[in-house]
Amino acid sequence: MTGEAVSPAAEAAGVVDAVLADLPRHRGVVVDSPPGAGKSTLVVRAAGHLAATGEPLMIIAQTNEQVDDLIVRLAAEHPDLPIGRLSAADYTVPHRIAGKAAIGTKLPDLGDPAVVVATADKWAWVGDRKWPWAIVDEAYQMRSDKLLRIAGLFERALFVGDPGQLDPFSIVDGDRWAGLSWDPLQSAVAVLLRHNPDLPVHRLPVSWRLPASAAPVVSEAFYPFTGFKSGTGPGERRLEFSAGGMRTAYDRALEEAAESGWALYELPSRHTVRTDAEAVQAVAVLAARLLQRAPVALSERGEQPVSPDRIAIGAAHRDQVAAIQAAGLPEGVTVDTANRLQGREYDVTIILHPLSGRRDATAFHLESGRLCVLTSRHRHACVVVARAGIPELLDAHPSADTVQLNVPVKFPDGWEANQAVLAHLAKHSVQAAPLR
């Protein structure tokens, strides 16, 4: 290394170039992308790059929303590129992709576009055609049995995804496949790499989403061996309030978050049911108060008011989401479970900590991917609502995990990741005032 510092942008561009250079040399190339590291940008770039060779390309995403997002970005970056979108019969074309892609339920309906985008589920119904190239987006969230159904459609593929998010799951017990290299419940990337250990794995090194206040925290807690940095430096992102506050605990939490990027709004320790009314109330009030304070986001994108659609609320369980919705939220604020917030980006997030009010942690609540998704959606600030007592809960957590032979150990451990995040949040804690 020379003393000359490489800018994050140059570093990231270097990785992208290396990925593109590797594509023709290998049957598969894997790119690990931490939160907001430009995964979609890479997909769009690679799509343009491959389309330029004149060979057709298939793109596989996991949900209809992801497919539509990709089409919007592809059309914007490559306006001359003919794009096709395969969809199910009951798919309603959203406004944002109208006119940007040929849409049909079967390949022949699309004409012969250079790029065809569809969900993995839809691709599994497409017949015998063989594509020279494929891009698999969100490949860590794709179950390997889905890949098995479509891998015969392509010769070479670029697999892109975030290894730190939630693993795929099943409603049935998959123990009978434990340790098999093709365990259908493992992620597509895990199975791919187990059978093809020599494939190159690249890592996008810069998160463009997470601010300088969040990247180190998220990187250390959830990506201990493959760290990343933020694309913006300290102070380059700011959150300011146009309206004054009243020094309530809510205001102080929001101000702490604006100032430092994080706040822990801490309710008194108590064991509660999952839909802890006080915590739910606090989340809803924080969201409302945030908007009342007329927040403005200042960043490399300029100065923009934080509108409701730039705010998200995240929780672990669907009943919590329902309870938060029922608590009365400002119109337009997103509220959803970690599962469904994967891949999304907001200016400010308010999350209900998965371990808040619990007496015991379960594997579900400790899953590192869950907390990772919740704490890595924001460009400016993240407010965590939790009951005090989580450190004690973690301390008392029994380690009784079973071990299956030949199943690679997953890192980071949820316990460790939770500790790391809490240790950081403790520095930004604001005690809740008594309600009402």
Add this chain to the structure above:
Amino acid sequence: MSTLAALARLRALQTGRAQRLATVRHCHLSERPMVFIPLRLAGEAAAPLAAMAGTDPRHPRLLVVPQPRDRDLRFAFTAELAEVILPYVEGLQKATETVERRGSEPYERCVDAPQLIVPNRGSVAFVHMLGRSTRFRRAEGPYAVHPSVPVLGRWLTFLAQRAQYPGSAMLLAATEALSLHWATGQSMLEDANLASLVSWIDPPPGMTGAAAAREAEDPLLWTPAGPATDPGFDTEVLAPAIRAYEDTLTEHAAARVGEAVRSQLEPTWRLMWRAIGLLGALPAGPGTAARWEGDRASFTNFAAQLAEGGPPQPKRDGAVGAASRLARMERAQASYDAQRAYDDPLVMAGYRLTGEAFTGTVLATEPDRTEGEGRGRKLRPLLTVRTSDPVRLAPGTRLGTPERRGQQAEVVEIAGEHVTLKIVKGMGRGRTATPGAVPEVGERVSYASLTEEFQPPPGLPAPEDTPWTHGGPPVEYVPADEEPEEEWS
């Protein structure tokens, strides 16, 4: 655990008696089930020590291995077990019925199927192990076994694999079947003890379930239900008996081992039939017959495969086999969950508590409401239900209803206690609703966000076309000869 199940456990603790978790029976119960209680020698993976088996409560068959480390005696045991299980299984293949299918050839399906009931999950695992250790055996060559042994191995493997299949009833663990229907005043962990579980459900006269369950934990009063034996029994009784057999190799000494294990098995035998009696006293849920039909079809298929001389089941699933099995299991799980809820208001109650379902009274309907024009015009009736349940369903959610199983409705709006629904499926093609198709005002209805609707999964590649991402085509499957089996030291 649902609040409902938690409350039921609290009640059980308070009253000293198990509480119902189901109003109907959710597993098929055969008219002639076979009870099978295997015991394993401690420290070994699959060395059978003894078993009690049979279809007649009054005449259990006791099978014993007087020296479980002796390979020949072990295979003699499995041959004897084959004499008990194979006639039962094969007898059920005789009577068949013709099943007509739309767009496909009719086929023959057995009218009944075997049902093996074992005490607990450990016994199910042991059935799997016993199947694994015998199905690759050969009747010729070195270490030849009786020809029935590999056949038994395949049947045991088949049954153990079916047991992983949600809703299947061909191999049942008594503890699990009972726990599905009753909540006890102890933990789920303790429910794995058959004696204490049955004590909670059906305590002896003059005793509370709690007291009886505590007593049932004492291995001297209630012998363990296997497959592990009580270490105290091993030390005090079994080890000396086996040693005596080794020293003398006499019938008498073998009989001593037999009597020792009989003392361990007989209490469980009686307990198993009590458990079956308890389950049998519950009326069968409507879904059990449909699921048993699936079991019968699977049984018929496997019998045919066996008759055609197919190879023994592979040791592990290949990539394609695993994916296909997973898809079938997930489908079975989803429909099992839905069927139980629609069959049983007490199961539905759990979903009502979490807001995924609700029960209420119809306040208003628009039965002949339509959507679309001309040929695309469809009946889309609206109804408003008043409920005091805490409904947590987003508009647009698809719902099913136990009252009209073919229908589906969509949530339109929830305002306080009023839920407005639109029936979107199962209204037929008529211009007006057929009588009864739309609930009447005042009718009590339930809706839940569980559907039995099944989307056939997309196809999988043929195993020989396994793609490079999954290891490529597998090497052709040749059932391997077992590793040379050495003597147990």
Add this chain to the structure above:
Amino acid sequence: MDRLDRLRGAVPPRPHDARAIAALAANPGCARRAVLDAAGIDKDATATHLGFPAPFGQSPFAITRGNAFESLVKESGCAELLRLLREILGLPIPLAAYTDLGDIGGNPSAHLRHSHTRKLIERAACDRGDAGTLYDHPLLRLDIAGHTSYLEPDVVAFRLGERFHIVEIKSFAIVDGQAEPEKVAAAARQAAVYVLALRNLMEELGHDPRRVSHDVVLVCPENFANRPTATLVDVRRELAVLRRQLARMTRVGAIVDALEPDLTFDLAPDADGVATRPVTELREAVRGVDARYAPDCLSTCDLCFFCRDEAAAGGSTDLLGRQVRDALGGVATVSEALGLADGSLTPAEGQEEIARLLRLADRIYAEVS
């Protein structure tokens, strides 16, 4: 630490073997267990004297089987083991010197035996040759809450080149590549204790502790034959848990300081070792430290039946398991939960929600059953 000695009474602390150390993480929230373990108290004897003997026993068949398998693997200077190591590590190990560290004649103290192990490990650490070194029964030690524990040496330490591996021989079967997950987990937890102890020793000797691999070689019988097979088990997670638990043990002081000054769990054994402490007194003493009973204790703790009985007497919802306890929010007793459910009890502050839920459950249950 004399406070811990007083808690224990006039008997030497019970040595922590690897199994006991591995079990520390089974219920770290339990103060009773933490105190008893830190003081090296014989929980089994305590439970028996209280009238609640532990439900754990081992069958003679399992013991015989374990020993037979172990000697098979170690036959002729670990010839079989060496074959497995070549296979699993993918190394051409021409030969390996085998030394049984347990075999040094007489009946030396653990301390002496450890010095012997230490000397030979030092020699092996400096030897970076291609020939392997196998040390059977190395006597390692670990400091736990200020006490030195010598670990029952039932593993083999293997060195080849720079690297050391812990080899653990277990007699449960691996069938078609899988074994019972609980048993593998127990083996992994124990192996992690040895990895940590050996790493500590390496560090003391001035070597890089990371030379001890976190990949443990687990040797088990394969399928239904007696033939051994080896599998690598990554114990990094278990190591992390272990470090955490050992760190906690040193913090047990705070709990101990809060105890009644004259509290003791002394069984007052007579000359024949028979406990003479009045049972009621001992019961009061044990109750002096709070337990956190969970049904999982039934398979991990000698005191489980005593604590279960205590939880039952107190009407604690812990009796029904963690899931039930969790579903009940903060409600700790059965009568309270039922009172809230049938409406006979007015919810205290913070209980409104669970009360509403329980009343709803009660209403729906009554409606449909």
